[in-house]
Every structure is written in C-alpha cells, then in structure tokens.
Amino acid sequence: MDTSPMVSSLLSSLANYSNLTQGSKEHEEAENNEEARKKTVQAPRMGTLMGVYLPCMQNILGVILFLRMTWLVGAGGVLGTFIIVFMCCSTTMLTAISMSAIATNGVVPAGGSYYMISRSLGPEFGGAVGICFYLGTTFAGAMYILGCIEILLIYIVPAAAIFKMEGLEGAEAEAALLNNMRVYGTIVLSFMALVVFVGVKYVNKLALVFLACVILSILAVYAGVIKTSFDPPFFPVCLLGNRTLVSKGFDICAKTIEQGNATVTTKLWRAFCDSEFLNATCDEYFTSNNVSQIQGIPGITSGILAGKKTPYLKLKLFNGNLVIGTLAWPSPWVIVFGSFFSTCGAGLQSLTGAPRLLQAIARDSIIPFLRVFGHGKANGEPTWALLLTACICETGILIASLDAVAPILSMFFLMCYMFVNLACALQTLLRTPNWRPRFKFYHWALSLLGMSLCLTLMFLCSWYYAIVAMVIASCIYKYIEFCGAEKEWGDGIRGISLSAARYALMRLEEGPPHTKNWRPQILVLMSLDGEQSVEQPRLLSLTSQLKAGKGLTIVGACVEGTYLNNQPQAQKADQVCMKLMEVEKVKGFSQVVISSNLRDATSHLIQAGGLGGLRHNTVLVSFPKNWKQAEEHHRCRNFIEVVRETTAAHLALLVTKNISAYPSNGERFTEGHIDVWWIVHDGGLLMLLPFLLRQHKVWRKCKIRIFTVAQMDDNSIQMKKDLMTFLYHLRFDAEVEVVEMHDSDISAYTYEKTLVMEQRSQILKEMHLTKNEREREVQLIQGKNATPTPTSPTSPTAPTPAAVTPGEEVQMTWTDETEKTNNPAVANPESVKDMNQSNFRRMHHAQELNGVIVKKSKEAKLVLLNMPGPPKNRNGEENYMEFLEVLTEGLNRVLLVRGGGREVITIYS
Structure with a gap:
C-alpha cells in the first residue's frame, strides 16, 4: 500500500488525461518559444475536425468518386454497380460498428486502428496489420497524387504534358501518359513532403481550402442534378x-x-x-x-465508352469531358477544380497520417529494426518516418497507373478492417471482464459478417494481391514472434490461450493416461547455493535433450526460511531458473517454494506440482556429491526422502550420477553407445529414455545397446530371441546382449515373472493361442504382472530372498531388522558380527554386478540401469548410499531409473 496512489490523485490524473495531438497554435508556440523548447514539448494536435473528419471526407470524396464511379457504372451497369457499392459500404459500416465498440472500451492514444488491433489481438497481429495499414495509407497517398496529375493533364491543362499524346493511339498513348504521371507525380510528392516536413500547421491551413473546394463540388453536383431534372441534357x-x-x-x-x-x-x-x-x-x-x-441516362451512363484495355479511352470520357462535370451547375469547372483540390488534400492527409502511424509502431518496439523511425524533431514530428513514407510513396508513383495502384492499397486496408472486426468478435465471444464498451450497438455476428466481407472482397478484387498481402503480414507476424515481443497488453489472443488452457485442463483426465499417451512430465529438482544460483545447470541440459517426449517440464527449487522474510530471494531464484531455462531452451515453468527446511520444501514440490490432470509423473534429481562428509549428510537424507516419496506417490525417478560430466546442448557425440542394463522390468521407462535422447542432436549418432540379466537356470538364447522380438514390436532399434549372473548378485532388485522372458513365453504357449493372439496378450500379461509398488516405511518388513519362491517379489533388506524382530539375541556381539558380514556380502554382490557393467559399458557415453528400492528404515540409509556408490563406480555417466509401477510403452499403434 506504500506505493498505491490516493484516490483523489488518481481521479485527477484520469480526468486530465488527453490523447489528442497538438493544434497549430500550440505547435507554433512550441517552435518559436525557446523556453517551451527546453520544457516538455507536446506533440502537434489537429483535433477531431481537422484530424478525423476532414481526412475521412477527402478520402471518400476523392479519386474514386470523381474519376472512377461513372466509369464503374458504365462498365458494370446500374445493378452491378449498386451491388458492388452496397458490399463496400456494408463492409465499412460493419467495420465502423466494430471499431466504435473497441474505441469506447478505453482510451485510444495515437495509432488509431493499429493501436486497437495490437491491444486487442497482441503485438504479433498488431505489428503485422499495423505495417499493412501503414503501407496502405502510404500507397493511398500515391493514388491520390496520381489522381491529381490525371485531372491536371487530362481535363485542366493537357498542353502541360511533357510527353505529348496528340496523334498517338493505343500503347504509345498509354506509355506517354504514364511517363507524364511519373514526372509530375514525383514533383507533387516532393512538394507535399516538404509541406508536411515544415509543419502540421501548414497542412491544417491548406486543409481548410481543400475542404471548402470539396464541399463546393458536392453542392455543385446536387445543384446540377436539380437543374437536369427540369432541363435534361442530350447525351x-x-x-x-x-x-x-x-x-x-x-x-x-x-x-x-x-x-x-x-x-x-x-x-x-x-x-x-x-x-x-x-x-x-x-x-x-x-x-x-x-x-x-x-x-443515354442523364448523369449515370451518358458518354461511357467501350474499350476496357485502353486506359487512354477510359480517361477520355464523354468526348474528353469529365462525366460528373457535365452534371455540375453552374459550370463543369467547379467539379474539375474541386476534385483536383480534393485529391491534393487527400494526398497531404495520407502523407501526414502514415508517418505518425509508423512512429507509433516504432515506439512500441515490437519490430526492432524500425525503432529508428520512432524519433523525430523536438516537437514530436516524425521526420525519419516521413522520409521512409515518401520513398515508399514514390514506388507507387513510379507504377504510374491509378488502376494498378488502387488494388494494392485496397488489400492492405481490407486486411486492417478484417482484423478490426476479428478483434471485436473475439473480445465479445471471450467475455473478458475488461470488455465493457460504452457503445452498445454491436454484436459478434455483425463483426464476423464484416470480417467475411473483407476477406471476400480481397479475393474478388485481386486474388494474387490478396495472397501477397497475407504473405507479407505472415512474415511480419513470424518475425515479431521470432524476435520475442516483450509487450504484454492483455490482448485477446492471450485470452484465447487462457480459455483454451482452462478448457483443456477441465477435460484432462485426473487419472493416469493411456499407455499410448504417456510421456515424461518431468519435475526437475534444482539445488541453489547461498547466492540463489543453480548448482547443477547440466540437469536442465539433460531435460532439454529429453524434449522429444513433448511433456510438461517444471523446474522446482527450494529456499529455506519464512515466506515474509525470504520472498525477494525466492523471486530472484525464480528469475535465475527462468533465465537458465531460456539458455538451455527448456520450455516449461519454474516454481520456487519457501519452507523452514529444504526437506519439507522438496516434499511440497513433489506433492503439489502441476495443476489438475497436468501433473508431473517423473522426478529428475542429481545424486548428492560428497554425501559421506558430515556437513553434507543432510543432502543424503534429503535424497533418500525424495526416493521414498516418489515411490509412495507412484512417480518415476531419474537420478543422474556425475552430472557435471553430462554433455551440454552444444556438444555432439559422433559415435559411441547408450547402454541400458535391464535388470528388472518396471514399466519400460528404462528403454523409452534412450529413444528420446537419440532424438536430440547431442545423442543422435549414438547406438543403443540393451543388456538384460539372466539367472543361472534361465535359457539365455531363448531370452535373447524373445527380447529381440519384443523390441521389434516396440519399434526400438537396439543391439541385444544377455548377461548371466548369480541370483545373489541381483538380489538388491525387485523382480517379477515378466523379468524372465522364457517364463513369459511359456505362459503364452500354455494358453494355446495363435501367433497374432499371442502378440496381443503380451501387454496384458505385462500389465497383470507389473511391478508392485514397494511397501511404505510403515508397512511390515519385506521378506528376505531366501523366504520367497521364484517369481514372487523380492526386496533387499538393507538392515537386519527382521532378524531383530524374530531373534532377540541379535543385540549381542555375535549378532553384530553377523550384521557386518551381511553388509559385507551385499557390497561384494554390488561389486560383482559393477564389475560386469564396467567390463561391458566402461566406454559407453551413458549407462542407464535400474535403481534399487529405498531402505525400509533410517538405519540402512548409509548402506543404501554405499551400495549405489559401489554399483556405479568406474562409470563416467550414469542415469539410475526407477519406474513408477505402470507401463509407459506399448506394442500397439
């Protein structure tokens, strides 16, 4: 509340807010007063009449009305022209309704349609459509200048033509006219650009003259219509x-x-x-x-001539006279000069408005290379934007043909109108809390109809121009998206994302997904140092290399302390994690938890990570370094608690050993192997991980080798055949090798009937099934014999290997707690001696297994093997850690994998 403003000051600032630009009087004071120049200089204002109403009138009552409307009637007929004009007017009317709704939903600063589109649809759409709108306005300036030169050379002073057209016909006359348009158009453009550069006050003064000419021309036309109704001319x-x-x-x-x-x-x-x-x-x-x-019909088709392919004949309407001019009263020259000054004024308005639109886009900084055009003179005049506008306008003048330039600007304007309608429809359908326009006479159906009309007119007018305009807009959209628009304007596209995310989360099943839809949703547990920096950044490198899984990624970190005292440190840690995720190209979310101790914070992350059905199913953590040292003993305890909690939560667990030796995303392995030691089957995650890793460019050239362990009474040859068949159905490309070992060497692992491939094959044979039916039963047998989740620490102690029959679950007893329960004499010195001998035997078995693994996989780039279950009680934690150390000794990179107790791969498509 310390930074919150008082209500009175807030209301005062809102009441005094003005988004209008500076008028000519203030503009002159800003230019002439030296003290005002030292102070904050306001932008030039033109007001509602001069800045809005007049430009719109001059755009409407300009080239199209005076030069092309009568030609359109003659070429298309009365009914066809009426349909065309009705469609166009309907489009603009529907767009005006949508724009009114958006404009009254808050204050709209400089930028007009661009501002409304960008704030409604986001910076990508805003930038793309804004540039198209700017180009349309710029080419409109070229069209008005060409119309001005056409009236000058055809109807006012034909003798002023530099390239003479008398006596020329067809293509020669057309070429001469176009050359005259280029020369005079460039001269007029230079003069207009100079007027706009000198100051908007001169534009305002000239605009009054042009407006008077336009109004006088319209009055002359209506007076001529009244006169001809009594005395019709002969056409x-x-x-x-x-x-x-x-x-x-x-x-x-x-x-x-x-x-x-x-x-x-x-x-x-x-x-x-x-x-x-x-x-x-x-x-x-x-x-x-x-x-x-x-x-001829007076005032409509009189004097309209055939010859669509000869622009010269189009221009020489009614024996060299302007058709609409023949209707004017008292003289046709009123219309001729009125249309001339109207096109001049419209050209000036375009050259005034387009640079300001480009300046608004540049100041939003959504397109990096346009930022230079956001600067200008001290009073805010867009000098550099005006220079670029004049250059683009010159390209339109070099085209020289008014009929060729008109479709270009039509495409850009129609695209702008289309997205104005889309923005209104989108905001209305989303019903966001901030959508409260004061203009009530709108409806989403009208906006969609206006959008459809815009799209239809684009392709009816010129389908190839429409495609080019859309390609330009798409390229700008992707460029802004690629550069990473950092603007957040609460736009409708984000609103769509929120609505879609909510809808998807509501539909997402709370239960486990189908095996075909399973993917690793990873919770990465990061350790932070005292400076809130990440200690194991290579964990995120490995996460990025697993991105082929297309799953959720949550980077979790813990801050020790209380929320009130350590909230700034948590924010810093969150920023550090997000920055590192961006560097490692990990797409996901960061979550930092504050708790009085790290163990509880980690437990909170495991329990509460994710949202609804979108939760993590895999936990990635690094094996603690120097865990034997007294000051690092708490890391050992935290690690084992993570193993216990993931087991209890039926989550898969990935433990990286020697994480500092893992490759970064910039490294490339040109050869080598990824070795998988498949000792027990706990859902297939052990085989899925190397497949995902090989999709990344770091591991792409590595080959996969799968080593499976057979006991002495197993048929190794049959196991290899069955395993190769199983991998074929799983679509995994890997080398297979069966390693025979004593039962005692793998007694630390939980195993089930599906471990022994020969026994599974025997079960299928006894069912008397066909070959196809036998293959379909593979998954069913795996599901029925899936590894039971090890019992929780509060459950009764698991039996020792000697107390179970083959095929039943076996859990290594890391302490002699069972013997303590059954034999009170275990506390005597001889029992202690037996305990030491038991621990020694376990370490010996781990050493034997490690020796086999090192012999086969010492040169492997990565070794994946099953991770034994955690100890039942805390007395065996040190033995458990020592067992893992001995098991992985001599290996460079090791990934210990403990499945979540459910199938994650399937043979079916």
Whole structure:
C-alpha cells in the first residue's frame, strides 16, 4: 500500500488525461518559444475536425468518386454497380460498428486502428496489420497524387504534358501518359513532403481550402442534378447492334449519309471497311448489324465508352469531358477544380497520417529494426518516418497507373478492417471482464459478417494481391514472434490461450493416461547455493535433450526460511531458473517454494506440482556429491526422502550420477553407445529414455545397446530371441546382449515373472493361442504382472530372498531388522558380527554386478540401469548410499531409473 496512489490523485490524473495531438497554435508556440523548447514539448494536435473528419471526407470524396464511379457504372451497369457499392459500404459500416465498440472500451492514444488491433489481438497481429495499414495509407497517398496529375493533364491543362499524346493511339498513348504521371507525380510528392516536413500547421491551413473546394463540388453536383431534372441534357450514345461504339474517331452515328442525290459513306464506315466505296469489303459484324443512336441516362451512363484495355479511352470520357462535370451547375469547372483540390488534400492527409502511424509502431518496439523511425524533431514530428513514407510513396508513383495502384492499397486496408472486426468478435465471444464498451450497438455476428466481407472482397478484387498481402503480414507476424515481443497488453489472443488452457485442463483426465499417451512430465529438482544460483545447470541440459517426449517440464527449487522474510530471494531464484531455462531452451515453468527446511520444501514440490490432470509423473534429481562428509549428510537424507516419496506417490525417478560430466546442448557425440542394463522390468521407462535422447542432436549418432540379466537356470538364447522380438514390436532399434549372473548378485532388485522372458513365453504357449493372439496378450500379461509398488516405511518388513519362491517379489533388506524382530539375541556381539558380514556380502554382490557393467559399458557415453528400492528404515540409509556408490563406480555417466509401477510403452499403434 506504500506505493498505491490516493484516490483523489488518481481521479485527477484520469480526468486530465488527453490523447489528442497538438493544434497549430500550440505547435507554433512550441517552435518559436525557446523556453517551451527546453520544457516538455507536446506533440502537434489537429483535433477531431481537422484530424478525423476532414481526412475521412477527402478520402471518400476523392479519386474514386470523381474519376472512377461513372466509369464503374458504365462498365458494370446500374445493378452491378449498386451491388458492388452496397458490399463496400456494408463492409465499412460493419467495420465502423466494430471499431466504435473497441474505441469506447478505453482510451485510444495515437495509432488509431493499429493501436486497437495490437491491444486487442497482441503485438504479433498488431505489428503485422499495423505495417499493412501503414503501407496502405502510404500507397493511398500515391493514388491520390496520381489522381491529381490525371485531372491536371487530362481535363485542366493537357498542353502541360511533357510527353505529348496528340496523334498517338493505343500503347504509345498509354506509355506517354504514364511517363507524364511519373514526372509530375514525383514533383507533387516532393512538394507535399516538404509541406508536411515544415509543419502540421501548414497542412491544417491548406486543409481548410481543400475542404471548402470539396464541399463546393458536392453542392455543385446536387445543384446540377436539380437543374437536369427540369432541363435534361442530350447525351447521345452510338450503338452497333448491341455494342457501344467509341465516339472518338467518327462524327456521325451512321454508316452512310445523303448528300444531294448521292449516298456518301461516313468515317464510321471507313473504320470497319477497307475502302470508302459502297462495294468495299467490311467487317461481318458491321455488315450484319444496324447503327443506331440512343439517349443515354442523364448523369449515370451518358458518354461511357467501350474499350476496357485502353486506359487512354477510359480517361477520355464523354468526348474528353469529365462525366460528373457535365452534371455540375453552374459550370463543369467547379467539379474539375474541386476534385483536383480534393485529391491534393487527400494526398497531404495520407502523407501526414502514415508517418505518425509508423512512429507509433516504432515506439512500441515490437519490430526492432524500425525503432529508428520512432524519433523525430523536438516537437514530436516524425521526420525519419516521413522520409521512409515518401520513398515508399514514390514506388507507387513510379507504377504510374491509378488502376494498378488502387488494388494494392485496397488489400492492405481490407486486411486492417478484417482484423478490426476479428478483434471485436473475439473480445465479445471471450467475455473478458475488461470488455465493457460504452457503445452498445454491436454484436459478434455483425463483426464476423464484416470480417467475411473483407476477406471476400480481397479475393474478388485481386486474388494474387490478396495472397501477397497475407504473405507479407505472415512474415511480419513470424518475425515479431521470432524476435520475442516483450509487450504484454492483455490482448485477446492471450485470452484465447487462457480459455483454451482452462478448457483443456477441465477435460484432462485426473487419472493416469493411456499407455499410448504417456510421456515424461518431468519435475526437475534444482539445488541453489547461498547466492540463489543453480548448482547443477547440466540437469536442465539433460531435460532439454529429453524434449522429444513433448511433456510438461517444471523446474522446482527450494529456499529455506519464512515466506515474509525470504520472498525477494525466492523471486530472484525464480528469475535465475527462468533465465537458465531460456539458455538451455527448456520450455516449461519454474516454481520456487519457501519452507523452514529444504526437506519439507522438496516434499511440497513433489506433492503439489502441476495443476489438475497436468501433473508431473517423473522426478529428475542429481545424486548428492560428497554425501559421506558430515556437513553434507543432510543432502543424503534429503535424497533418500525424495526416493521414498516418489515411490509412495507412484512417480518415476531419474537420478543422474556425475552430472557435471553430462554433455551440454552444444556438444555432439559422433559415435559411441547408450547402454541400458535391464535388470528388472518396471514399466519400460528404462528403454523409452534412450529413444528420446537419440532424438536430440547431442545423442543422435549414438547406438543403443540393451543388456538384460539372466539367472543361472534361465535359457539365455531363448531370452535373447524373445527380447529381440519384443523390441521389434516396440519399434526400438537396439543391439541385444544377455548377461548371466548369480541370483545373489541381483538380489538388491525387485523382480517379477515378466523379468524372465522364457517364463513369459511359456505362459503364452500354455494358453494355446495363435501367433497374432499371442502378440496381443503380451501387454496384458505385462500389465497383470507389473511391478508392485514397494511397501511404505510403515508397512511390515519385506521378506528376505531366501523366504520367497521364484517369481514372487523380492526386496533387499538393507538392515537386519527382521532378524531383530524374530531373534532377540541379535543385540549381542555375535549378532553384530553377523550384521557386518551381511553388509559385507551385499557390497561384494554390488561389486560383482559393477564389475560386469564396467567390463561391458566402461566406454559407453551413458549407462542407464535400474535403481534399487529405498531402505525400509533410517538405519540402512548409509548402506543404501554405499551400495549405489559401489554399483556405479568406474562409470563416467550414469542415469539410475526407477519406474513408477505402470507401463509407459506399448506394442500397439
């Protein structure tokens, strides 16, 4: 509460917040006042009218309305044009509804649509769509400049053309026009960029003039409509059959005319015939169809000419006059100059808005190489962004054709509108607590309809441009994702992730998964030193090398003390673990527990790690070093408690011996073996681990060897055959070797009937099954004879090897507690002598087993072997640790594996 603001100060700051940009008056003061320049300089403001309403009007009432709407009606007809315009207006209206909902759901600073999309869909979508919106606005500036030059050269001063078009036809006329557009377009762009660079105050002053021209043009059109309703003009259209003829090139809409007493052919005749005489050979369609002149519909299709493939003919509408200009009153020049100034103003607005959009993206730092464009002049003017915008705009001008530039910006704008609708629909469907827009007239179905219309229009307009725009957006998305966007804006994509995670966790079974779905969900127990640094970082290297298991990874660490006093140390330890996980490329979670002693903290991690059905099933821990030293004895006790608790919790346990010798992720083994000593079958984890390791590039070139132990009365040859068959069904590629040993040498392990492959094969034969049925019963027998979980420390003491029959569970007795219970004389000196002899025999057996393992696997890159069960009581803990030391002596890297008591591999697909 010490850092929390008072309510009064919070309300004051919110009430005085302003996200508007600076007006021209304040901008002039900021530029001219030296003291104001030393203080915090505000960004230039344009206000609602000058910054929002005017640019929108000039974009709508610009090139498309004055230059292309009448051509669209003539080419598509009244009904077709109405459908097109209705779809476009519906798209913008639905997008406006979605944008209103998003805009009223909180304060929207500079950036407009980009800000709303990025805060709603995340930095990846925001950056991708923001760049597309910026490119669309920039190309819109190029389109408006091209429209301005087209009006200038075609309708105002055709004589100003540098590349003359008189007397040229077809491709030559088109090339001359495009070259004129490039030259004049570059000049106009340079002038506009200079005006924007000098200051937004000049843009505002010119905007008033342009707005007045636009309003005057619209009024002139409506006045002309009223006038023509009383005095309709004569708009003749010449038809040949059902085809419209281009009026340029002939003067009379007839094949022949009467001059005196003679019949004379017209220019139209000579256009379709090889001579001017009546007996000339003419075009078949011309001969078989009559020529007629009809009255065009005033104000709609009058003067629209055929010839879609010749832009020059498109431009020379109505005998060289602007069609909409013929409707204006009192003079067509009102429309001509109005549309000219409207396109100039729209171009200026685009060159003003696009750099500010790029500056907003750059200041968010989601795209690293754009950060330089976030800087500008002292008053916030985006100088560098303006320079880049002018360069991109110049590429659009070099294209020169207005009809070729228009689809480019349409793609980018439609993509922006599509994601605005998606953001609104997503926020509405997720029903997040923060979604409280003041604008209530919206619905997720309307937003989805608007999104669908945007996507449809993109592909109807130009499918290849649509694909290119999507590829550009996808590349930017992946680039931001690759660079690692560090922004967290509470966006909808994260909301989807939360909802999906909750849904998946609720559906996840609480019980154990099916064998086919089993994967190692690893809890890594890390040790921290006094500086909260990780003592065994190679544990995470091994975890990363097991990532082919595609399971959950929880890195757990313990801090000794109380939560109130040691919470900062826990945060530091969590950051250290997360950083190390990032270095080792381990995808998972970090969890640090504070407790009064490390043993309880470790127990809490084992018990409470995970969430719902997504919990760890495997514990990875390092074998304690120097455990024989008195100051390290507590590590030994903690380790054995971990073994006991994982056994009680039916969790698999992986214990790394000599963890410092394990390879890092940067090392590569070019040859060698991974040796598996399969002494008892406890679920198949022992064979699954080397398979997962070989999926990683560190172990990829190592070969797997499996050594299984046979007792003296077993058929070793048959065991090898059965084991090879078993591995074939498991799809494991490994070398197999059977090693014969005395029963006493492996008496420290729990074993069951499935250990002896010959006995399992004999059981299958006695069932009188076919070969296929026999293979299907393999898993069933393994499940029925799975290793029982060793009894807990409170259970009765397990019998010694001599007291059980073959095939029953055998547990090594690490102390002579049984003899103490059954024979009171065990406390005398002779009994103590017998205990020492018993311990000596156990160490001798461990030494014998170790000798066999060292002989076969001394040069192996990694040795995996079964880990014996923990001692029943604390008196045998030291003997247990000593047994493990003797068992693994002389081996470089050892991974002790203790299964969780259930099958983790299957022969079925």
